[in-house]
Amino acid sequence: MSNPYLLLTPGPLSTTSTVKEAMLKDWCTWDHDYKTIVQQIRLQLLEVGRASKEHYTALFMQGSGTFGIESTIGSVIPNDGKLLILRNGAYGKRIEEIAKVLQISYVSLIFDTNTQVDPQAVERTLVEDTSITHVAMVHCETTTGILNPLEAVIDVIKRNNRIAIIDAMSSFGGIPIEVEQLQIDFIISSANKCIQGVPGFSFILCQRNELKKCKGRARSLSLDLYDQWDTMEQDEGKWRFTSPTHVVYAFAQALKELAEEGGVEARHARYCRNQQMVVEGLVQAGFTTYLAREFHSPIITTFLYPVHFPFSFDHFYHDLKSAGYVIYPGKLTDANVFRIGNIGDVHAEDMKKLSEQILRYVGEMKDEN
Numbered sequence: 001m002s003n004p005y006l007l008l009t010p011g012p013l014s015t016t017s018t019v020k021e022a023m024l025k026d027w028c029t030w031d032h033d034y035k036t037i038v039q040q041i042r043l044q045l046l047e048v049g050r051a052s053k054e055h056y057t058a059l060f061m062q063g064s065g066t067f068g069i070e071s072t073i074g075s076v077i078p079n080d081g082k083l084l085i086l087r088n089g090a091y092g093k094r095i096e097e098i099a100k101v102l103q104i105s106y107v108s109l110i111f112d113t114n115t116q117v118d119p120q121a122v123e124r125t126l127v128e129d130t131s132i133t134h135v136a137m138v139h140c141e142t143t144t145g146i147l148n149p150l151e152a153v154i155d156v157i158k159r160n161n162r163i164a165i166i167d168a169m170s171s172f173g174g175i176p177i178e179v180e181q182l183q184i185d186f187i188i189s190s191a192n193k194c195i196q197g198v199p200g201f202s203f204i205l206c207q208r209n210e211l212k213k214c215k216g217r218a219r220s221l222s223l224d225l226y227d228q229w230d231t232m233e234q235d236e237g238k239w240r241f242t243s244p245t246h247v248v249y250a251f252a253q254a255l256k257e258l259a260e261e262g263g264v265e266a267r268h269a270r271y272c273r274n275q276q277m278v279v280e281g282l283v284q285a286g287f288t289t290y291l292a293r294e295f296h297s298p299i300i301t302t303f304l305y306p307v308h309f310p311f312s313f314d315h316f317y318h319d320l321k322s323a324g325y326v327i328y329p330g331k332l333t334d335a336n337v338f339r340i341g342n343i344g345d346v347h348a349e350d351m352k353k354l355s356e357q358i359l360r361y362v363g364e365m366k367d368e369n
């Protein structure tokens, strides 16, 4: 069975046929065999994040990535706590929305969408506002593809004795992250991003000591992070409520394939090459990137609408779709942009063909006008 098109979107993304084949059987959610797989992948995730099982633990939450973020924000911050949100894109804004709905006290430090989070500004805020207890930041802001300076920001958070919550949704598994060395307290990602599984759950790596403090703090029953962990620990791999069994098997296969590829470093190298090829190809076709080169992640790239020919995103989108590529619209209110993701089971050859198709498209559009 072949796919109708290649997904050049940051999740769900194109997965291997072996990952999809792993879903062709039915499993019992509380049977020993299944729970063994769950326990195994929890440990594998710690390895991906370079965290020891002595100090860290990994657990799952049903739903998409946002459910994992909401579960963490809602379960970790106590009633008298206050969250600092570092925001330079739509996913940072989503954390604000979560805090608002859950009536968690928060303050935001807002940066332009084409600017990285500034560690010095974070430090000033933490020094000035001693009521802040937790800090949340998006590692790779998928809104633009900007990579925030994780090491420097974590350093500031830890030196100022605050709890760090990182949305590493679109980077974990695709960019090396030293979770334990950095002392990240909570880091969240999901099945359908750089691990290259299918959608259905998010996962959270937690500093054990910090997670243990969260008993009874949750503002939701089904999104109670501590309770989910407690059940997974006590019942050795059992999720509290129906777990996405097929997705879990696909995920186990995806983790196996990540290791076979050579681990996070090798995957990171492939993504970097893909991203570089996309940029080179589009620049050759006359497009410009929204971000300065040094801010780019190897995950997704934002391009400005071209001005050298009359451009319709819709037309462009459908042309590429019929050629076998699905790209992503923009998510900025102040600039006309579109995005091309390069994560998933996509390779240099795909990027080359995509560039050729885009070059052909631009040539045709110019001829017509």
Ligand SMILES: *Cc1c(COP(=O)(O)O)cnc(C)c1O
Binding pocket: 010, 011, 064, 065, 066, 067, 091, 138, 140, 141, 142, 167, 168, 169, 170, 190
């Ligand atoms: C994908 C993503 C999310 C989660 O989005 P869902 O649609 O809930 O999966 C959160 N943050 C970032 C940075 C993302 O890329």
